[in-house]
Amino acid sequence: MTIGAAGEPMWVVAGALRASEDTWLMHRRPLEKEHGGLWEFPGGKVEPAEIPVKALIRELHEELGIVVAETHCRPAGFAQEDPQQFVGKKRGPIVILLYTITAWQGEPRAIEGGRIGWFTAQEIVSLAKPPLDRELARSLFGG
Template sequence: MSVLVADGDRPREGGADRKVVDVAVGVLLRSDGDFLLTSRPPGKVYEGYWEFPGGKLEAGETVEQALRRELHEEIGITISKAQAWKVELVDYPHALVRLNFCKVFDWTGELHMREGQLFAWQRLPVQVKPVLPGTLPVLLWFAEERKFSGLTHTRV
């Protein structure tokens, strides 16, 4: 697995023996192809950057259990099923994070940004900026999927 290094010019916290933090990430997809991005809440690292919603796994949780809990806590929805998709390791200055991306096609409830964040339904090329470094691979994967489905000239 490759490692995406974010802000490589900044020092890393915790030194060489940092523990990997597992994070469940929900890629919510509507039937029209739009996907949901949320902004990082006030007071958090990378405040205001746009990302896919999700959060850290708690002890004993599976990725799907964590995603179900996090999406309910953060944005007020209940997912029916999460489809495991891809995994990306991101080396941020503050943490070494394994992002477990899951596609989510079906949920109930209305979006309620419970942490003061913003949300935007997007498609390529995304209109919101700045985008969190760990989000960029997903946008590239979307571009690849569209390229192979016959839609070319897609910008991230």
């Protein structure tokens, strides 16, 4: 997997942490970052030679301070930017791989800025989110 070199996809992983039957964690991006102030599923980039689920476990520990076992990560879907928009550009399209997570160790907290919140699926669908997170939410929750 590459990190979005000219025309290459940028692979990203995200976790939909479910605390109860209908309560999910969302992360609000710091204002100074791209899509600042919008809500997203927490996660981050897959590093070269890293498999996605390991990247997700690493990212959730770095971003939220939690420990997640690989056995608690279930693939749930993906979303991607249109590759045609990136022909001849400096970076390629982002592809986000979403996993659902129902068990972890530790109390999630916003370590790298922004903030976190727990929301129902219905609330998540109506939150302001980046385009790919909107797609992920629709595929996970409908609406």
